[in-house]
Amino acid sequence: MSSAVAATKRAAAAVARVPPPMAMLAELTHRCPLACPYCSNPIALTPGEEELSTEEWIDVFRQAAALGVLHLHLSGGEPAARRDLVELTRAAVALGLYTNLITSGVGLTEARINDLTAAGLDHVQLSIQGVSAESADRIGGYKGGYQRKMAVANWVVGAGIPLTVNAVCHRQNMGEIDAMIALAIRLGARRVEIATVQFHGWAERNKAALLPTREQVEAATRTVAAAREKYQGTLVIDYVPADYYSQYPKACMGGWGRVGLNVTPSGRVLPCHAAETIPRLTFKTVRDGALSEIWYASDAFNAYRGEAWMPELCRSCERKHVDFGGCRCQAMALAGDASTTDPVCIRSPLRERLTRDTDQLTAMSSATLRYRGR
Amino acid sequence: MSADASMTSGVRISGASVVRLARGVRLHEDPVRGQTVLLAPERAMALDDIAVAIVEALDGQRSLDRIADDFAQKFDAPAAEIAGDVRAFVEELANRRLLEIVA
Numbered sequence: 247m248s249s250a251v252a253a254t255k256r257a258a259a260a261v262a263r264v265p266p267p268m269a270m271l272a273e274l275t276h277r278c279p280l281a282c283p284y285c286s287n288p289i290a291l292t293p294g295e296e297e298l299s300t301e302e303w304i305d306v307f308r309q310a311a312a313l314g315v316l317h318l319h320l321s322g323g324e325p326a327a328r329r330d331l332v333e334l335t336r337a338a339v340a341l342g343l344y345t346n347l348i349t350s351g352v353g354l355t356e357a358r359i360n361d362l363t364a365a366g367l368d369h370v371q372l373s374i375q376g377v378s379a380e381s382a383d384r385i386g387g388y389k390g391g392y393q394r395k396m397a398v399a400n401w402v403v404g405a406g407i408p409l410t411v412n413a414v415c416h417r418q419n420m421g422e423i424d425a426m427i428a429l430a431i432r433l434g435a436r437r438v439e440i441a442t443v444q445f446h447g448w449a450e451r452n453k454a455a456l457l458p459t460r461e462q463v464e465a466a467t468r469t470v471a472a473a474r475e476k477y478q479g480t481l482v483i484d485y486v487p488a489d490y491y492s493q494y495p496k497a498c499m500g501g502w503g504r505v506g507l508n509v510t511p512s513g514r515v516l517p518c519h520a521a522e523t524i525p526r527l528t529f530k531t532v533r534d535g536a537l538s539e540i541w542y543a544s545d546a547f548n549a550y551r552g553e554a555w556m557p558e559l560c561r562s563c564e565r566k567h568v569d570f571g572g573c574r575c576q577a578m579a580l581a582g583d584a585s586t587t588d589p590v591c592i593r594s595p596l597r598e599r600l601t602r603d604t605d606q607l608t609a610m611s612s613a614t615l616r617y618r619g620r
Numbered sequence: 621m622s623a624d625a626s627m628t629s630g631v632r633i634s635g636a637s638v639v640r641l642a643r644g645v646r647l648h649e650d651p652v653r654g655q656t657v658l659l660a661p662e663r664a665m666a667l668d669d670i671a672v673a674i675v676e677a678l679d680g681q682r683s684l685d686r687i688a689d690d691f692a693q694k695f696d697a698p699a700a701e702i703a704g705d706v707r708a709f710v711e712e713l714a715n716r717r718l719l720e721i722v723a
Contacts, residue, residue: 314652316664344659369644371660408644436717482717
């Protein structure tokens with residue numbers, strides 16, 4: 247059997263096991279008034295004139311629903327920067343998609359929230375950068391942002407839409423987690439997401455300023471456990487810990503190309519928002535072909551599915567179905583090779599070096615923030 | 621349907637409780653996977669037929685005991701057992717913040 251035939255058979259076998267996607271993150275735009283130094287958008291931002299049109303987005307939503315997507319996350323950038331946000335929401339709801347708006351709040355007015363409510367928006371996820379105007383606006387790089395967020399939370403809750411407060415945590419605010427949870431409750435949120443910065447893209451550039459210390463992470467874990475107990479039935483607390491201090495890597499994205507997909511403002515379809523940091527991959531856009539074709543058959547989505555790509559260390563590991571070898575973008579960032587074991591894993595030969603580098607970085611007393619796009 | 625027994629109860633749910641799905645929580649027919657799912661913020665729970673029947677019965681009018689009685693009559697099954705199952709499932713939903721407690 248020629249190797250080409252073998253490769254085709256392997257790919258076909260892999261495709262047979264690929265489940266339909268559950269969730270799609272639609273990055274409607276990269277435009278954003280904030281400049282968070284850990285922004286998950288890529289370093290090379292897509293300019294406004296390259297964004298998909300209203301009709302193109304709606305067609306992508308239609309394809310996503312047919313493909314099996316249940317949750318649609320309208321994100322950015324700041325999605326409120328799109329003038330057609332209400333129209334897009336209405337179309338998504340009509341397609342039966344559970345529609346979640348991920349927003350900084352800046353650009354939303356009470357009238358617009360009411361229009362989104364009437365359009366059938368299911369859920370709002372509002373980011374906070376801190377628990378006071380001073381600290382939040384310093385991290386977000388936008389004066390007045392905090393006040394606007396507080397107002398937006400009130401309008402959302404007043405309209406009856408369930409609210410999640412999304413707090414990204416890092417070295418400079420890790421001590422405020424208790425206060426963030428209290429703020430979420432005060433704002434009437436049903437859910438709070440405390441997520442530690444993931445070090446790709448902009449955050450990678452600010453690692454020295456943002457990487458939490460081991461003591462902070464341990465304290466945060468205790469805080470979250472206590473708060474979960476205290477607020478059970480009032481507030482659901484989802485927590486994404488800092489994985490540099492974990493023993494095993496996270497099951498990033500629930501496995502490459504298994505659960506979700508991401509569409510960039512210009513329509514490139516990615517297995518995760520950071521996938522473009524892997525230079526050997528090329529990504530198709532929704533203008534190149536059908537979303538189902540891209541999900542099931544494109545090289546980028548099949549690159550790290552299954553275990554054929556895995557190094558022996560992962561392939562022979564009993565945790566391969568738990569964490570899928572960890573995060574491919576993190577392997578790229580830390581090891582310079584996206585198809586190696588995530589260096590966070592205690593079995594990785596690079597783990598010791600990561601621990602050493604992490605200790606060294608967190609021992610530095612201060613570092614200046616480099617803001618997104620500035 | 622699976623009730624996680626290890627969960628400590630943060631919400632008081634009794635047979636007299638009257639509940640309905642909170643705004644932003646809804647049943648969805650998923651033709652691609654051929655199942656009914658309960659959609660909520662960042663959650664999609666696949667439900668079996670019994671769970672779907674319970675969720676559909678949470679009308680914000682009848683108490684859980686009343687719902688269990690109606691099921692017992694309809695399916696000719698022991699009411700006490702059904703009441704226990706309904707309460708455990710509803711408690712799980714309440715702890716996940718998926719319900720509005722009407723009374």
